[in-house]
Structure formats: C-alpha cells, structure tokens
Amino acid sequence: MSITSDILRGHTEAIILAHLLEQDSYGYQINKDIMKKTDNRCELKEATLYSAFRRLEQAGYIRTYWGDEKVGARRRYYSITEEGRRAYQVYKREWEEAKAAIDKLLK
C-alpha cells in the first residue's frame, strides 16, 4: 500500500532536506532514493519535487549548481545551506510533535 499525498503533504521539504544533509544530490536521484528507502511506499511525483526545490531555493535553504557530466544527461545538483540545516531541525521537531499529537488522537 502506498502513502497518500495528503499524508505526505507538509513533509516534502523536510524529506528533501534530510537527503541533502547526507550529501549533495539531484532531482532524479533523490526521487529514486525516497522510493527505495520506503519500499516504494512514498513517491514524490516529479512536479511536486520540482516545485518544492523552487520553494526551498527561494527560502535560501538550498543552493543549486550544474554537474559537469561528460556523458549522459546534465544533472542539476542541490546542496543544503546553513539556514537549511537550521530549518531542517525545526521541521524535524515539528514532525516529532505532530507524531505525538496524532498518536494521541488516533487511539
């Protein structure tokens, strides 16, 4: 069973930042990683992903640069900024709180 987008909603940015915390990456790869890590239960659709990238960049949480692939399609890499790291900590704490609250409500 896959996880509905309404449940994932609001976590997209945190999920992306969490990935960039480990290492710089690019859209296609991030997408694949998320699916793999969750046994295909979470899938961020491309359009969703790219709009999240725009928001994160706008907010100054990520920076972007083009990879220098000699071969194959070009890749746009993303890296997390200091501000992004701080934002991630907030997202993370929000998640912990939300988790506790929802657990209390869904007995």
Place this chain on the structure above:
Amino acid sequence: MSITSDILRGHTEAIILAHLLEQDSYGYQINKDIMKKTDNRCELKEATLYSAFRRLEQAGYIRTYWGDEKVGARRRYYSITEEGRRAYQVYKREWEEAKAAIDKLLK
C-alpha cells in the same frame, strides 16, 4: 508550538472518526476535545471541520441528527456508521505506515 495545517492535512477525517468511535458528539465539542487532548497544538478550524463532516457524511462514514436541547443553542450530533468504523481502521493503518516511512526519511 502549534502543528501546521499541512501536516494535519489528510488526518482530519481520521481524527474525527476516532472521536466518534468513543461517543456521538457535535462540532463545537469535537473541536474543543481535539485542542484539549493535544494541549492546543492541534486546532482544526471550524471551516475545515465542517467541510470534513460533509465529506464523511457523503462517504457514508457518519450519520447526523439534531439534539433535543431544551435550552441553549441547537446541536447537530454526528455518529459513526459501521462503514465508518471500517474506514477508520484503514486510516489508522495508513497512519502507522506513513509514520514508519517518514521516520525512516527524517533521520
């Protein structure tokens, strides 16, 4: 800190059903209960609540009737149906899965 609506989104219906599992209730009361149970961290806004009621009724998960208050404002009560109970179990399982998945993604 309060929980953003984007994080709560997708759980509204489950939260309402969970309440009706315990006992029949009405909008205003449900709203208060949710806030109390979560120390004011979760607040479903009225408009949100009522639109969820409409959806749940449409889906056949809840039934509604007017209370017979002799005094005070009239109350519209909601009660969960058998179908609603089954739906709740699905919502609940979805939540457990989503929780596990997001926990994996937000290290």
Place this chain on the structure above:
DNA sequence: ACAAGATACCTCGTCTGTCAAGGTATATTT
C-alpha cells in the same frame, strides 16, 4: 438593563501544495 463573551451552527471565496499531462534531450538496450 445592557454589553460582552461563550456556545453553537453555517457558507463563500481564496490560497497553497500536489500531480496528471505534456514537453525536451541524451544514452543504452532490444
């Protein structure tokens, strides 16, 4: 007596994130 606040219901229109559908280009496999 009157105002303010709490209880209780509701609707309309706006906003925002998701995503289906469409597009481009390159490399590899059949």
Place this chain on the structure above:
DNA sequence: AAATATACCTTGACAGACGAGGTATCTTGT
C-alpha cells in the same frame, strides 16, 4: 529503428484548509 532509462522542466486543474463573514441562543459582569 524503437523502446526504455536517465535527466530536466512547465502548465493548468484540483482538493483540502481556512480567513472572514454570517446567524442565533444563553450566561456573566457591571
């Protein structure tokens, strides 16, 4: 030569949340 995988992107529609507004009743403080 066609299909598949990699890799990027945009547009427009949709759905859920909610701010702002409304109605009516009862209680409390002054």
